[in-house]
Each structure stands twice: as structure tokens, then as C-alpha cells.
Amino acid sequence: MSNLVLIAVLLALTAVAYQIGLSRSRVLAGGGRGSSRLHSRPGYYGALVALWCALPAFAIFIVWSWIEPLIVRSMLLADFPGVAEMSSHQLDALMRRLHSIATGFVDPATVQPAEAEAAARMQHLQAIGQTAKIGLMAVFAIVGLLYARSRLAPELRARNQVEKVTRIALAVCSGIAILTTVGIVLSMFGEAMRFFSFVSPLDFFFGTKWDPRFSSVGTGAVGSFGLLPLLAGTLLVSAIALLVAVPIGLMTAIYMSEYAPAWFRSFAKPVIEVLAGIPTIVYGVFALLIVGPFFASVGEMIGVQIRATSALTAGFVMGVMIIPFVSSLSDDIITQVPRSLRDGSLGLGATRSETIRKVVLPAALPGIVGAFLLAASRAIGETMIVVLAAGNSPLLHANPLEAVSTVTVSIVNQLTGDTDFASPQSLVAFALGLTLFVITLGLNVVALYIVRKYREQYE
Amino acid sequence: MSTPTDAAAAAALSAHEQRTARIEKSLRRRHAAERRFRAFGLAAVIAGLSFVAILFASILSRGLPAFWQATLSVDVYFDPEVIKVSDRPVRGAREAPGAFHERTMAWRTELAMVNWNRLLEDSVIRLKPELEDSRRDVRALFTSSERFRLRDRVIEDPSLIGKTVRMNLLADANVDVWLRGNIDRSLPDSQQQLRARVRELADKLHEEGVIAIRFSRALFTNPDSRSSPASSGLAGAFMGSLFMMLIVIFLSVPVAVASAIYLEEFAPKNRMTDLIEVNINNLAAVPSIVFGLLGAAVFINWIKLPLSAPLVGGLVLSLMTLPTVIIATRAALKAIPPSIRQAALGLGASKVQTVFHHVLPLARPGILTGSIIGVAQALGETAPLLLIGMSAFVANIPSTPLEQSTALPVQIYLWQGNELRNFFEARTSAAIIVLLGLMISLNALAIWLRRKFEVRW
Numbered sequence: 044m045s046n047l048v049l050i051a052v053l054l055a056l057t058a059v060a061y062q063i064g065l066s067r068s069r070v071l072a073g074g075g076r077g078s079s080r081l082h083s084r085p086g087y088y089g090a091l092v093a094l095w096c097a098l099p100a101f102a103i104f105i106v107w108s109w110i111e112p113l114i115v116r117s118m119l120l121a122d123f124p125g126v127a128e129m130s131s132h133q134l135d136a137l138m139r140r141l142h143s144i145a146t147g148f149v150d151p152a153t154v155q156p157a158e159a160e161a162a163a164r165m166q167h168l169q170a171i172g173q174t175a176k177i178g179l180m181a182v183f184a185i186v187g188l189l190y191a192r193s194r195l196a197p198e199l200r201a202r203n204q205v206e207k208v209t210r211i212a213l214a215v216c217s218g219i220a221i222l223t224t225v226g227i228v229l230s231m232f233g234e235a236m237r238f239f240s241f242v243s244p245l246d247f248f249f250g251t252k253w254d255p256r257f258s259s260v261g262t263g264a265v266g267s268f269g270l271l272p273l274l275a276g277t278l279l280v281s282a283i284a285l286l287v288a289v290p291i292g293l294m295t296a297i298y299m300s301e302y303a304p305a306w307f308r309s310f311a312k313p314v315i316e317v318l319a320g321i322p323t324i325v326y327g328v329f330a331l332l333i334v335g336p337f338f339a340s341v342g343e344m345i346g347v348q349i350r351a352t353s354a355l356t357a358g359f360v361m362g363v364m365i366i367p368f369v370s371s372l373s374d375d376i377i378t379q380v381p382r383s384l385r386d387g388s389l390g391l392g393a394t395r396s397e398t399i400r401k402v403v404l405p406a407a408l409p410g411i412v413g414a415f416l417l418a419a420s421r422a423i424g425e426t427m428i429v430v431l432a433a434g435n436s437p438l439l440h441a442n443p444l445e446a447v448s449t450v451t452v453s454i455v456n457q458l459t460g461d462t463d464f465a466s467p468q469s470l471v472a473f474a475l476g477l478t479l480f481v482i483t484l485g486l487n488v489v490a491l492y493i494v495r496k497y498r499e500q501y502e
Numbered sequence: 503m504s505t506p507t508d509a510a511a512a513a514a515l516s517a518h519e520q521r522t523a524r525i526e527k528s529l530r531r532r533h534a535a536e537r538r539f540r541a542f543g544l545a546a547v548i549a550g551l552s553f554v555a556i557l558f559a560s561i562l563s564r565g566l567p568a569f570w571q572a573t574l575s576v577d578v579y580f581d582p583e584v585i586k587v588s589d590r591p592v593r594g595a596r597e598a599p600g601a602f603h604e605r606t607m608a609w610r611t612e613l614a615m616v617n618w619n620r621l622l623e624d625s626v627i628r629l630k631p632e633l634e635d636s637r638r639d640v641r642a643l644f645t646s647s648e649r650f651r652l653r654d655r656v657i658e659d660p661s662l663i664g665k666t667v668r669m670n671l672l673a674d675a676n677v678d679v680w681l682r683g684n685i686d687r688s689l690p691d692s693q694q695q696l697r698a699r700v701r702e703l704a705d706k707l708h709e710e711g712v713i714a715i716r717f718s719r720a721l722f723t724n725p726d727s728r729s730s731p732a733s734s735g736l737a738g739a740f741m742g743s744l745f746m747m748l749i750v751i752f753l754s755v756p757v758a759v760a761s762a763i764y765l766e767e768f769a770p771k772n773r774m775t776d777l778i779e780v781n782i783n784n785l786a787a788v789p790s791i792v793f794g795l796l797g798a799a800v801f802i803n804w805i806k807l808p809l810s811a812p813l814v815g816g817l818v819l820s821l822m823t824l825p826t827v828i829i830a831t832r833a834a835l836k837a838i839p840p841s842i843r844q845a846a847l848g849l850g851a852s853k854v855q856t857v858f859h860h861v862l863p864l865a866r867p868g869i870l871t872g873s874i875i876g877v878a879q880a881l882g883e884t885a886p887l888l889l890i891g892m893s894a895f896v897a898n899i900p901s902t903p904l905e906q907s908t909a910l911p912v913q914i915y916l917w918q919g920n921e922l923r924n925f926f927e928a929r930t931s932a933a934i935i936v937l938l939g940l941m942i943s944l945n946a947l948a949i950w951l952r953r954k955f956e957v958r959w
Contacts, residue, residue, distance in 0.1 A: 149600070206854040210768055217761030217769070220782050220828065223821050227792060230799035291546045298543025315550040320875075320945060321557070322882025324911040325934050328918050332927060333560050363553045370550070394532050396539035417787070424789020426885035431918065451791050451885070458795070458889050464803050472889075476795040480788065487787045 049104070049177065053184065057097040060188045064092030067195050083202035091201045094208055095191035100184040107176045115168045119161050141165050231480060234464070234473035241467035242268050247474060253437035253448070255457060255468050268471050270478065272439040276354065276447030280429055281422040283358025283443055284365060288418060291362075292369025293411070297399055299370070300377050319367040327431035330360035335432060347444065352434035354447045361428050365418045372417065376410035376497075377403060409497040416490035420483040426451040450475050561938070565931030571718040571732060572673035572681050574643065574707070576625040578652065579666045584620050587612045590660050613657065618649035622671070629712065633703075642700045643707070645674045647730035672720060673713055675731040675925040677704045681713065684924045721932060725899050726913065731922050736933055738899045742812045742892070742907030743881060749816025749903065750880050754823045755873045761824075762831035767857045786825035793822045794886030802890055809891035813903040818890060819880040826879060830872020834865040867955030874948040878941050884911040910937045 068088035072081050081088070116138060120126045129137065143149050144162035154162070195201075239247070250269020295315065299308050335351035338359075342349030349355065380403050388398040404411070434446020437453065458472040591605040623640045627633050633640055648671045656662055676695040679685050681704060691698055707713045724735030765782075769775040797818035801807045807814050838861050846856040862869075887893070892912050900907040908916065914933045920926040 202852065206852060209854055210764075213760045213764035213768060216757045217764045217778055219757055220761060220785060220824060221778055223796075223824065224781050224785060226800055227788070227796045230796055230804075231792075234799055291549050294543045294546030295550055298540070298547050302540055302543055303547070311547055311551060314554055315547070317554055318550070318557075320878065320882075320941065322884065322911050322937065322941070324882070324884040324914050325557075325561070325938065328914060328930055328934060329557055329560070331918060332564070332931075333556075363557075366550055366553070394536045396536045397532070399539070420787060424791065426789070426791045427915070430885075431915075451789070454791055454795065455885065455888050458798060459891075459893055464799075473795060473799065476792050480792050483787060483789055484784055487784055491783060 045173070046108070049180070053097060053100055053104070053180065056100075056184050056188075057093045060096035060184075060191075061089040061093040063089075063188065063192060064195065065089035067092075067192055068201075071195060071197050080197045082198055082200050083205075087201040087205050088195055088199070090205045091199075092188060092191040092195070094205065095187040096184050097187075099187050100180045103180050103183055104176070107172075107179070111172045111176070115165065115172065118168060119165055123161055124157055145169075227480065231473050231477045234470055235477045238467055238470035238474045241470070247471075251439050253453070255471060266468070268467070268474075270450075270475070272437045273448055273450045273453050273475070274478075275439055275441065276433065276437070277423055277449040277451070279354045279441060279443060279447055280358045280361065280433060280449060281419055283355060284361035284422040285415065285419060287359055287362025288365040288369050288422075289415060292366045292418075293373050295366065295370040296373035296377055300374055301395060301399060301403075315370065316367045318364060319371075321364070323364065323425060323427040324431075326360050326364050327427040330356050330428055330432035334360055342444070349444045350434060350446055352432050352446055354433060354443045354445065357429045357433040357447075358443065360432060361422055361425055364425070364428070365421055368421060369414060369418050372414035373407075373411055376407045376414065376494075379410070380406045407497075409493050413490040413492075413494035413497070416486050416493070420486035420490070423486070424451065424479060424483050426455060430455055450479050454479075561931050561934050564928055565933075565935040567682070568928035568932035569717060569721060570715045571720065572678040572704075572708075572713055573716040573718060574626070574671045574673055574713050575716075576669065576671060576712065577628070577666050578621055578625045578669050578671075579628075580652075580656065580663045581621060581624065582664045585613075585616050585656065585663050587616065590657075610657070613653055616653070618652045619644075621652055622649060626707075626712075636699060636703075639697065639699045639703055642696065643673055643677055643704060643713070645672045645730045645732035647724075647727055647733040648672060670716060672718065672732045673704070675922060677713070678732060679924040680704055681708050681715070684928075721929075721936075725897055726895065726908070726916070727897060728895060731920070731925055731929075734917075734929070736910065736913060736936060738896055739908045739910045739913035739933075740936075741900050742815070742896075743909045743911075745812035745900065745903040745907070746816040746819055746909060747877055747881060749813065750820050750823055750877055751873075753816070754820035754876070754880075755827055757820075758824050758827035758876075759831050759869055759873075762828045762835065763857060763862070765828070766832050766835040767861065768853070782825050782828050786829060789885075790822055790883055791885040791889065793818050794889030796821070797886060797890045808904055808906075810894045810896070810906040810908075811904050812900065812907050812909075814890050815887050815892055815907075815909060816903065818886050819883060822883065822886065823876040823880045826876040827873050830875065831865070831869045834868025834872065835861060837868065838864050864957065867951055867957075871948045871952045874944055874951070878944040878948075881944070882911055882937065882941055884909075884915055887912050888915070910940070 065085050065088065068081060068085040072085070119138075119141065120134065123137075126134070126137075140149070141158065141162045142165070144154055144158060145166045151159075247268050248270050250267055251271050252267040252269045253272045255266040255268060299312060303311070331352065335353070335356040338349050338353070338356055339351040384402055384406055385398055388402040389395070393401070429449045429452050433449060433452060435448045435452055435456070436446040437448035440447075454472045454475050457469055457475075464470065588609065591602070591609050593602045619641050622644050623637045626640045626643070627637075651669075651671070655667075673681075677700070680687075680696055680701055685695070694701070696704070704713060720733045721735045722740075723737055724733050725738030727734040765775065765778065769778075797814055801814045801817055802809060842860055842864065843856050846860045847853070851859065887909055892908055893916060894906060894908070895916070896906045896908050898905070910933065914930055914937065917926045917930040917933060
């Protein structure tokens with residue numbers, strides 16, 4: 044809590060610094076109409092002083108808050124009896140106990156002398172640390188403020204300096220996107236490598252049996268981690284989804300852009316796009332409670348055994364989910380086909396549907412293929428629908444009426460609620476994630492390339 | 503001499519007729535194809551629309567009844583004979599917090615030892631004295647958390663002891679299922695969840711109006727509960743989602759807007775910025791579950807942040823929302839005509855001034871819309887949260903982002919898997935209605951903002 048107070052005080056000081064800079068620059072300008080003597084507008088002088096006040100102190104705050112607990116810990120544990128033979132978990136538990144002793148929430152009767160001493164020392168060290176932190180921050184904030192104030196002069200290029208800081212801050216923010224990607228790749232790659240130290244990559248990528256067993260660390264009993272059944276399930280479900288979404292989405296886009304009257308379009312288009320905004324968990328429940336039983340009863344009627352949770356159920360509902368995705372992408376691409384192509388075809392006497400089928404669609408084909416690839420990558424990475432409705436049976440078959448399992452389902456099954464990052468049973472999730480990441484990334488790169496290349500054709 | 507010409511003319515005529523007939527036939531075929539094609543298009547649109555209609559109709563019809571629950575409306579007498587506890591401890595002037603905490607705990611333990619069930623049973627038996635011998639059946643009517651509600655009332659206001667209060671108490675989930683007919687009433691005893699005597703009793707009290715299906719706030723005010731399904735609610739999940747959305751709003755949105763501004767207005771065109779650009783486009787298409795893996799590996803395994811905490815969930819969702827908001831913001835900035843920038847630059851504004859004083863205010867509606875849509879998307883996301891342990895059962899309402907918590911979509915996931923299907927199917931749909939309601943209002947806000955501030959150049 045005191046950290047929040049500290050930050051609030053720092054912010055208040057920064058505001059004061061801004062005011063000091065502002066009024067100082069006005070004095071320098073000679074007041075009144077003299078502000079044209081200044082290089083920058085007075086606000087920039089204020090901002091400069093404020094930055095000098097806030098940034099160094101804030102940096103101290105970050106570094107100190109990060110390092111202090113580490114130092115306190117190592118100092119306490121250095122001369123605590125019996126530390127040498129404790130595991131890191133036990134050490135964590137010990138630190139927590141010392142902390143609760145220090146804050147007075149432990150019955151004093153149960154505390155051992157060594158613990159009491161360490162807790163007292165901890166309290167002492169933390170008090171010193173806190174004082175030092177506040178002191179250091181105050182010194183840096185005030186020195187920064189005074190230094191910046193002493194530099195203020197009419198010819199100081201305050202605006203340029205403030206703008207430089209702004210630009211750097213903006214650039215750092217856009218670097219976070221890169222950091223995220225690097226984080227994804229590194230973390231998944233690192234953990235996947237640890238998994239491959241248990242299971243050979245050949246067995247993983249070409250194994251036809253998925254049976255990870257339960258996590259049993261140290262026994263050496265490793266299940267079989269064959270990717271192929273999961274990949275087959277993923278492809279089966281995605282194929283069904285595309286079979287549903289592509290015809291409906293494409294025809295919707297064609298009808299909307301070529302036939303529908305304006306009033307109909309303005310009503311139907313947003314309603315269909317609602318499908319894109321519904322959370323996937325809702326589709327999952329919808330598939331489980333309504334679509335699955337419906338398919339099962341239809342199957343019963345026509346004498347076919349259809350399981351309620353099957354590749355068909357999951358694929359169908361996933362298809363419904365990506366209809367707006369396909370239709371809005373196709374719509375964009377169809378409307379990009381130049382008017383002149385259409386007019387030429389219509390002028391030669393072709394009907395509208397002939398124009399669409401023989402002129403517009405071939406011209407838009409690369410873009411539409413790109414859209415399908417994007418839709419496919421969306422379908423492959425989809426999780427909740429298949430978790431709920433695909434039935435989770437990791438067997439290698441191609442029957443859409445049976446239950447399947449997918450890559451995403453297995454990631455969820457292997458990692459949910461399991462914090463043990465040492466067994467192949469949970470590490471396999473990262474190998475699966477890496478596979479998924481590579482597949483979707485590949486599809487996306489190809490799709491974006493096709494779409495972009497096609498766009499240049501008409502520009 | 504005229505016959506050959508006539509014949510030729512007739513032949514020509516018939517050839518002409520034949521051609522016309524052929525053309526007409528082909529035209530008919532082509533027009534039929536045209537109509538067919540058009541009908542296919544219309545059918546596709548109608549299929550899309552009907553999916554929306556079926557989805558909403560089925561969820562509403564299943565979920566709405568769950569907002570009303572079987573409730574017993576009874577007078578509860580806080581009998582001092584039953585509640586025998588000492589006075590609530592008051593903190594002494596020089597007492598250590600630990601010691602006071604201990605005394606309070608001791609008092610609460612005393613309260614926990616009270617037979618609250620007896621008060622519940624008495625409240626019904628006072629209406630029907632003949633039930634004195636079947637207390638077990640009477641007790642089965644109430645959901646088990648209601649005794650804690652009585653206890654909490656006393657903790658809040660110890661002066662209640664000795665008074666009679668009219669209370670609406672939730673009936674057990676199985677009673678609710680039975681009274682609504684959500685379970686086949688003709689099933690044999692062995693397959694029924696309730697004993698025959700309890701079923702009779704429930705029916706009788708229902709007829710007399712003691713038990714009625716009333717609107718219940720439990721869904722909104724309670725956290726999840728395992729022992730007492732009838733009182734399980736969304737409050738805990740809602741707070742978890744709220745914390746995460748706050749983190750997304752305060753972390754993801756500013757960073758995303760800043761990086762979009764940099765990329766769109768300042769970045770030099772070189773390989774580095776090209777790389778960032780490709781990166782962001784691909785990041786937007788990375789499956790959400792991969793972000794969950796990132797969170798599990800980095801935030802939990804490496805930085806050792808607590809499992810199931812909204813803080814971690816918020817961070818993961820922030821990273822996931824980042825590209826969406828960046829792309830939306832860039833589109834909004836791109837839509838500002840260059841003439842605005844040229845005018846500002848021409849009057850002597852610096853580049854930064856141009857962007858912050860002129861371009862950004864004009865792009866604000868677009869940025870706001872994109873951010874709201876990004877937040878709505880984050881609100882509905884489930885898969886990454888499962889991987890960072892947010893699918894654990896949590897029976898408390900979290901008060902800080904570091905406590906264990908679930909989120910609204912995760913709560914839906916947990917409820918759909920509950921064994922008490924008859925009861926939780928409706929509850930799941932009700933939770934979906936709440937989630938969809940929140941998302942639709944967010945999206946409506948975005949649309950309203952766009953309409954209100956939209957500028958056509």
C-alpha cells in the first residue's frame with residue numbers, strides 16, 4: 044500500500060515541478076507579451092522540469108522494488124540454520140513464514156528462537172530498505188528538479204527535448220509487440236525442447252498413438268505422445284467448418300454486394316456480423332446443448348449412429364462462427380474488382396450471375412483463396428468449441444460422425460490446473476503449442492502474401 | 503417461278519424461328535440459372551440470419567427462467583435458546599492486530615457451532631407443526647448455504663437475536679428442478695434426486711404459496727458454490743473479469759495507441775519498422791490459446807506470479823488485445839486526411855504537435871471504438887485463462903487482482919460441466935445471457951460513439 048502512496052507523492056511532486064518550470068519560464072520571458080523571447084512555449088519548460096523530476100526517481104523505484112526483496116532474502120538466509128539442505132520450495136515457505144511472524148499473525152508460542160530472530164531482522168532490514176528507497180527517490184526527484192530549473196534559459200530548446208522523450212516513449216511501446224512475439228517463440232521453444240529431452244521428436248511428430256498417461260514424475264513411465272491423431276482431428280474439424288462456412292459466407296458476400304437492396308443490406312449485414320462477436324465459449328455451450336443433441340436425433344431418425352459430441356457437431360458450429368469472417372473478407376475482395384470488368388461482361392449480354400461466376404470470381408480468386416486460408420487458420424486455432432463439443436477421443440480415424448480430439452483440446456487437457464513444469468505430460472502442451480503456432484503462422488503468411496499481391500494487381 | 507423463293511423464304515423463316523427458339527430456350531435456361539443463383543445467395547443470407555436467431559432464441563429460452571428460483575418465504579425466529587454466543591469482541595486500545603484477529607476468529611467459531619439448521623427447520627415447522635418428526639425432510643428443502651446467510655446476518659447485526667425476521671430463503675436446487683418439472687416426475691424413486699417425502703412436502707408448500715418461483719438475486723450477488731448449487735452466482739467471476747478488463751484498459755490500450763501512433767506517424771520506413779508491422783499483423787492471427795501458453799511459461803513458471811490471479815489473466819489478455827487495438831488505431835489515423843497534417847505543419851507546428859494537437863483528437867472516435875471492441879473481445883476470451891489456472895473453483899469474491907478468481911466465460915465453462923445437469927443447464931445459459939448482455943452493451947457503446955462522432959471527409 045505504501046508503494047501506491049509513494050507513487051502518488053511522486054506524481055504530486057511532478058505536478059509541482061511542472062508549475063515551477065512554467066512560472067520560471069514566464070519570469071525568464073519577462074512576463075506579459077515577452078513570451079516570444081522564449082525558444083518554446085512555457086508549457087514545454089514545465090514539462091521538461093517535470094520529466095527531470097519524475098523519470099530518475101521512478102527508475103530508482105522500479106530497480107529498488109525489484110532488487111530489495113532479493114537482497115533481504117539472501118541476507119536472511121545466509122545465516123539461518125539448516126538452509127543448506129532445503130529445497131527452493133521449502134525456502135519459499137520459510138520466507139512466507141518469516142513474513143507472517145514479522146507482521147504478527149503467528150502465535151508467538153510456536154515461533155522458534157532462530158525464526159523470531161530472523162523475523163526481527165527481516166523487519167529491521169525492510170524498514171531500512173523502505174527508508175533508503177524513499178530517501179533516494181526524494182534526493183533524485185529534488186536534485187533533478189533543481190538541475191532542470193537551473194538550466195532553464197530563453198534559448199533552451201525545451202520543446203525539442205520534450206518531443207524527443209515523447210518519441211522514444213512511443214517507439215518503446217511499439218517494441219512491446221516484438222517482445223511479445225519473441226516471448227512466445229522463446230518460451231514455447233524452450234519448454235518444447237525440454238519436452239523433446241523426454242520424448243524424441245520423431246515419436247512426437249510421426250507417432251500415431253496419443254496416450255499421455257497421468258503425470259508421474261521420476262518413475263520414467265512415459266506415455267505415447269503421437270501428434271498425428273490430434274492433427275487429423277484438427278484437420279477434420281477444420282475441414283467441416285470450412286465446408287459450412289465457405290459456401291454460406293461466399294454466397295452471402297455475393298448476394299450482399301451484387302443483389303441485395305440497400306435496406307436489406309443495412310439490416311442483414313450487422314446481424315450476421317454479430318456471429319463474429321459472440322465468445323467462443325457460447326458457441327461451445329450452444330454446440331453441446333443444442334446442436335449435438337439435434338444431430339444425434341436426426342441420425343436416429345435416418346438410422347445412422349451420430350454421436351452428440353463429434354467432429355461434425357464441433358465443425359458445424361465452428362463453421363457458423365467463421366461465416367462472418369469469410370463473408371466480410373470476400374465482400375472486401377469482391378468489391379475491389381474494378382467496375383470496368385463487370386461493365387464489359389454485362390455489356391456483352393451476360394447475365395449477372397454469369398458475370399459473377401465467369402468474370403468477378405476468377406478475378407477475385409486469389410484474394411478469396413487468401414480469405415479461406417485465414418479462415419482455416421482461425422478454425423485450426425479455435426479451442427473452446429472443440430473442447431466442449433468434439434468429444435475428446437484421440438484416435439486416428441476420419442469418420443466425422445465419431446468423436447475426435449484436436450491439438451488445442453490436448454493443450455488444455457495437459458496444462459489445466461497442473462503447475463508442474465517438469466513432467467513430459469505437461470511440457471507436451473508447449474510442443475503442441477509450437478506446432479499450432481507454426482501452422483497458423485504459415486497459413487497467415489501465405490494468405491497475407493496472396494491477398495497483398497492480388498491487391499497490387501488493380502492499383 | 504415463285505415456289506423456290508417461297509420455299510427458300512419459308513426455310514429462312516423456319517431457320518429464323520428455330521434460331522429464335524434456340525435462343526429463347528437458352529435464355530430461359532440462363533435466366534433460370536440466374537434465378538437459381540440468386541436464390542442460393544438469398545438462402546445463404548437467410549441461413550446466416552437464422553443461425554443468429556436460433557442461437558439467441560435457444561439461449562434466451564433456456565437461460566431466462568434461471569433468473570427466477572424456487573424460494574421459501576418464511577418467518578425466521580432468531581431463537582436465543584439456539585444461538586448461545588458471547589458478545590461480539592471489541593478491539594481493545596492497545597491490543598495487537600493478531601490477538602484481536604484471534605478473538606474475532608474465536609467468536610466466529612462459536613457462531614459456526616450454532617445449529618442454524620434448527621432455525622430454518624423451525625421456521626417451516628411453525629407453519630406446519632405436524633412436521634416436527636421429520637426435521638430431516640424439512641431441512642432438505644433449503645439449500646445448504648442459507649444457514650450461513652442466517653449466520654452472516656447475526657455477524658452483521660448481533661441485536662437480531664431474539665427477533666423474528668421475514669426472509670426469502672432459496673430452496674435446494676433439486677427442489678427447484680422438481681417444482682419446475684425439469685426432471686421427469688414419473689421416474690422411479692431410485693432415480694430421483696429427492697426422497698419421496700421431500701417431494702410431497704415441496705409440492706404441498708408450493709401449492710400453499712410458501713415456496714414460490716421468485717426472482718432471485720443470488721445469481722448476481724453470490725460467488726460460485728459447490729455445496730449449495732442453488733445459491734451459486736456470478737459475483738466472483740464478475741469481479742475477476744472486471745479486474746482483468748481494468749488491467750487491459752490501463753495497460754493494453756495506452757501501449758497499443760502509442761505504438762500505433764509511432765508506426766503510423768513517426769516511424770521511418772526501414773526494415774525494422776517493416777518487421778514490426780509484419781509482426782503485429784501475424785500476432786493478431788495467433789490463436790488465443792498460444793497466449794495462454796506464453797502466460798503459463800513466462801508469468802507463472804518464470805516470474806512466479808500466483809496461479810489463477812486476475813493479474814496474470816489481465817496481462818495475458820492485454821498482450822492478446824494489443825494487436826487488435828493497434829490495427830484499429832492505425833486505421834483511424836490513416837483515415838485522417840493529409841491536409842490536416844499539412845495545414846498544421848504549414849503553420850509551424852512541430853511533428854509531435856501536429857499529431858497530438860490535431861490528428862489525435864480527430865482520430866479519437868475511431869480509436870475509442872477499436873479499443874472498446876478489443877476489450878469486448880478480451881472479455882469473452884476463455885481458452886488462455888484455462889491455461890493459467892483460472893478454471894479452479896473459487897468460492898470467494900476476490901477483492902484484489904492477486905487473489906484467486908475465475909472470469910465470466912470461465913464460469914460458464916465450469917457450470918456447463920457440473921454434474922447437476924438439470925439445474926446447471928439453465929444456470930449456464932443465464933450466465934451466457936449476462937456475458938452477452940455485457941458484450942452487446944460494450945459493442946452498442948462502440949457503435950453509438952462511432953455514429954455520434956463520425957466525420958466524413
